[in-house]
Structures are given as structure tokens and as C-alpha cells.
Amino acid sequence: MQQNKMTWGEALKVYSRPKVLAMFFLGISAGLPYLLVFSTLTAWLRDYGVSRTTIGFAAWIGITFSIKFAWAPIIDSLRIPFLTSLVGKRRSWMLVSQIGIAAGLFAMSQINPQLGLPSIFGFGVLVAFCSASQDVVIDAYRIEAVDKQYQGAMAAMYVFGYRVALLIAGAGALFIAEYTNWSIAYMSMAALMVVGIITTLLVSEPDHQKVRAQGEEFQHEWVDRVLGSGKHSRFSEWFVRAVACPFIDFFERNGRFAIVLLLFIGIYRLSDIAMGVMANPFYLDLGFSKDDIAQIGKLFGFFCAMIGAFLGGAMVVRFGILRPLILGAVMVASTNLLFAHLATLGADKTWLAIAISADNISGGISNSVFIAFLSSLVNQSYTATQYALFSSLMTLPGKFISGFSGIVVDAEGYPYFFILVAILGIPAVLLAIYIWYRNKDEEAASFAEKAERVQS
Structure with a gap:
């Protein structure tokens, strides 16, 4: 045909x-x-x-x-x-x-x-x-x-x-x-x-009938398994269908490896988020003006982030998800060392541009690849709730740890802070390597199948 x-x-x-x-x-x-x-x-x-x-x-x-x-x-x-x-x-x-x-x-x-x-x-x-x-x-x-x-x-x-x-x-x-x-x-x-x-x-307003129809059989099964086949309250049935089933589905599909996936989701952006809260105070304390921060940190950084995002998307197409996932984790952690060096130089606009470009390109790559990774974990019957879980989890540890960032800077200074944040990125790199090693054969087979379909 x-x-x-x-x-x-x-x-x-x-x-x-x-x-x-x-x-x-x-x-x-x-x-x-x-x-x-x-x-x-x-x-x-x-x-x-x-x-x-x-x-x-x-x-x-x-x-x-x-x-x-x-x-x-x-x-x-x-x-x-x-x-x-x-x-x-x-x-x-x-x-x-x-x-x-x-x-x-x-x-x-x-x-x-x-x-x-x-x-x-x-x-x-x-x-x-x-x-x-x-x-x-x-x-x-x-x-x-x-x-x-x-x-x-x-x-x-x-x-x-x-x-x-x-x-x-x-x-x-x-x-x-x-x-x-x-x-x-x-x-x-x-x-x-x-x-x-x-x-x-x-x-x-979208048509909700199509989404509501997805996963009905799975939900009926778990309502009966959790609440029994007799009568039960509307709240308990709603709770099983809307709250429990998306989580049950994720663990049922991934088994004990689900714990590893959730841990990885939680720490992948740890280094990036922990650094972010001190970025603007760091620039101001170094002596950069708000104009400098806006032009270099925000405007120039915006275009670098978009370049990184397009590169990340191209890498996923070319190499699959898992290898770029490792690259993104390495880049996000290591670019913090550039800020540690900048902290020793003072208000050097050239080095600010170097650090900002590296940070935003690496962030663009890692974010686009990570979104692709999260999307691959979602069951489309529960996309909204499962993606809310993943996107919440990927920022929670970083947000919590970043609350102590000011204490670290006040006690030890900016160079020590950025080196510490770089070290925080190492567990994400190691887990990314493990996930790649565990799934490389499956991804290679899937990648080859897609390439075959494109060629045909």
C-alpha cells in the first residue's frame, strides 16, 4: 500500500x-x-x-x-x-x-x-x-x-x-x-x-470523553481489588481511580526498577537547581550591574539555552535518549566549575559570557533530553498525573537543598559553593550510566527498528 x-x-x-x-x-x-x-x-x-x-x-x-x-x-x-x-x-x-x-x-x-x-x-x-x-x-x-x-x-x-x-x-x-x-x-x-x-x-474546551475512556479496564480492576466488588463510597472509588491507579500503573510496568527511576528523576537536576538560587546574588556581589545581568545573563543566556535545546533534540534523534542523558548530566555538573573560577576573577564580563553560555547550552541540552526521557516513562492513560509526579519530583530535592545555599556561601564563599554544587551532580552521572547500561540493548533494538521504518 x-x-x-x-x-x-x-x-x-x-x-x-x-x-x-x-x-x-x-x-x-x-x-x-x-x-x-x-x-x-x-x-x-x-x-x-x-x-x-x-x-x-x-x-x-x-x-x-x-x-x-x-x-x-x-x-x-x-x-x-x-x-x-x-x-x-x-x-x-x-x-x-x-x-x-x-x-x-x-x-x-x-x-x-x-x-x-x-x-x-x-x-x-x-x-x-x-x-x-x-x-x-x-x-x-x-x-x-x-x-x-x-x-x-x-x-x-x-x-x-x-x-x-x-x-x-x-x-x-x-x-x-x-x-x-x-x-x-x-x-x-x-x-x-x-x-x-x-x-x-x-x-x-477539549473533548474529555476520549481521555476518560483510556484506562477504564485497568481502573475497574483495581477498584475491585482494593475496595471489593460490593458497594463503596464515591470518594474511595475516586481516590483509587484518580490517585492510586496512576502510581500503581507506573510501579506495575517497571517493578522494583521504578525506585531507581524515581531516584534518578529526583537527582538529575540537583546540581542545576541548587546553583540557580544564588546566581543573581552572585553576579551582584561580584560587581556586575543589573544591565550586565540582563544583557549577558538573561538575553544572551536565552539564545544559548535555545541552541542547547535544539542540540539536545537533535542528539535524541541521532543517538537515542540514554547517551545524551549522560552527556547532559556531565555538562550540567561540570559547568559549575566555570562559575567557581569566575568567583576568583571578579567582575570579568568575558568570563561571565563564557560561564553563562556553557551553563545555558548544557542546561538546554539536558532539559530537552530529560523531557524526552520523562515522556518515555509516561503511560498516556495517566499522562497528566504521572507527568505531574515526574516534574514535581525532578525539582523537589534541588529546591530543598538550595534553601541552604545562602548558609554555605556566607560560611565558605562562592568558589567553595560552586565546587560543592558540581560534586552534587556526580550521582546523577553515575545513575545515568547505569540506566544506559541496563537498557542499551533494548534502546538499540528500538532505534534500529525506527530507522528501518524510516528507510522503508
Whole structure:
């Protein structure tokens, strides 16, 4: 039977589809709040003279992103009174999350960190909680809105929008703060959340019937096994179906090796995240201006990260997932040594550019490869909940450890801190090698089969 091959022009037309274009704007909405409760917030606090030890503890706000799997099943099933009936299950949760983010950022903009630091942290937690909730529901929307063949385009547009938002919330907020003040910077970021709100109102609610039908047999089996075949409460049945089954499925498919996979997911980005919270305070303490940080650290870093992401994607196509996974772990850990060297030099813009480019290229490679790895672990019957678990777990240890980063810097200095962070990346490298060794034959066979299909 002759197969109709899609031309490059036809393939690229997928990016003009309304639902695919919408993912760019939803990506902006998702990425905007992240830095505003992470590295941009630390720059604001340091600019107001808040101690590095206190700034380190601010990293714990980000733990909210790491436990979003805990309420993902609720978002997946709970109706919001009136709003769900009006705009649908996914869009109602998007709107509530986006309004909560905008309100939290505006509230933060009205507070002087020197006088109301607990309030800054409190509203920061609100922004992080609403942002993490938005991440969960956008992932669910992306999966349900289009057929499987368009998921790659949806993901690509989402990542592009997310990266643009990181640039706006990083370099953009620093530029605004430099020429006006931090209050106006955060008010501007709150106003930009209207991009997500308008997009949510314009997109159509996906058809949930198709997703609901997936995994029904598996869920029925486990409801009977856990609760028995008799009558049981609606809550207990919901809990087994929505909360227990995604986890049971993962462990049933992977056996005891599931523990190794979860450990690896938890430590893969440990070095990267632990370093991130001290990046902006480090640049400021070294004597770089906010302009320097915005232009080199954020703007130049953005393009380097995109280069790294494209390289990572190409490596997955060329070599499979597992070998680039090892490379990414090695690069992320080792680039911290460049920052240790920069700490001994002072405000050297050339070395800042070298360190920033290496860090962002390695981060782009490792992130794109790691996303591919996580996606390969997901059962599409439980994509939203399982991916929420993986994406939460991959940041939780790093967020927790980064809370102590200020203590280490105050006690030992920046060079020691960056060397220590590089050492933290070694376990991820070793586990990546083990996972490759354990699965290399299976991946090689799968890779050969795909190449055979392409050639035929």
C-alpha cells in the first residue's frame, strides 16, 4: 500500500493551527511567574539588602512546584462551581490559576521587602501554588486538545512561549527595575498575565470523553481489588481511580526498577537547581550591574539555552535518549566549575559570557533530553498525573537543598559553593550510566527498528 508522505510545507503548516498557536501564549502564561518567585525575586531581595541566608530560604517557595502532583488528581476531577459549567473543566481551572497569579504578583509589588518580608514570602507561595496548578491543567489541556500526531508541535510551541516568558520575567523585570523600581516591575508582570487569561477565553474546551475512556479496564480492576466488588463510597472509588491507579500503573510496568527511576528523576537536576538560587546574588556581589545581568545573563543566556535545546533534540534523534542523558548530566555538573573560577576573577564580563553560555547550552541540552526521557516513562492513560509526579519530583530535592545555599556561601564563599554544587551532580552521572547500561540493548533494538521504518 502506498503511503502519502507529507511535504515540509505541509508539515510546517501545523504551527499555524489555532490550538498549536495558542500553546505559545499559554507557555508565556506558564513561564512568567516562575522566575518571579525564584531568581528574579532573589535579585530584588538582595537589592534591598536582605541577607544571603534569608534569600537562600526563599528558594523553598519553589518547593510548591515540586509537590503539584499532590493536588493534580483534584484538578483533574473537581468542578469549580458555576465557572466549570460556563467555560469547561480545563479552562475554568486555567482562569482561576491565572487570576490567582496576577493577584499575587500585584500584592507583592505593593510591599517593601525591608518592612514586609513575611508578606512577600506569603504572596510568593500563593503565586507559586497557582502557577504550579496552571502547569498541571495546561499539560492536561495540551494532551486532550489535539490528536497524538500534533503533540510534538504543541510541546514545541509551549516550550518556546515558556522560554520567552523566562526572558521577560528575568531580563525584562531587571530592566524595568533598573530604570524605574521593583514595584513597577512586578506590577508590569502581573498585567502581562492577561495574555494567558485572554488565550484561555479564546481556546475551545477539549473533548474529555476520549481521555476518560483510556484506562477504564485497568481502573475497574483495581477498584475491585482494593475496595471489593460490593458497594463503596464515591470518594474511595475516586481516590483509587484518580490517585492510586496512576502510581500503581507506573510501579506495575517497571517493578522494583521504578525506585531507581524515581531516584534518578529526583537527582538529575540537583546540581542545576541548587546553583540557580544564588546566581543573581552572585553576579551582584561580584560587581556586575543589573544591565550586565540582563544583557549577558538573561538575553544572551536565552539564545544559548535555545541552541542547547535544539542540540539536545537533535542528539535524541541521532543517538537515542540514554547517551545524551549522560552527556547532559556531565555538562550540567561540570559547568559549575566555570562559575567557581569566575568567583576568583571578579567582575570579568568575558568570563561571565563564557560561564553563562556553557551553563545555558548544557542546561538546554539536558532539559530537552530529560523531557524526552520523562515522556518515555509516561503511560498516556495517566499522562497528566504521572507527568505531574515526574516534574514535581525532578525539582523537589534541588529546591530543598538550595534553601541552604545562602548558609554555605556566607560560611565558605562562592568558589567553595560552586565546587560543592558540581560534586552534587556526580550521582546523577553515575545513575545515568547505569540506566544506559541496563537498557542499551533494548534502546538499540528500538532505534534500529525506527530507522528501518524510516528507510522503508
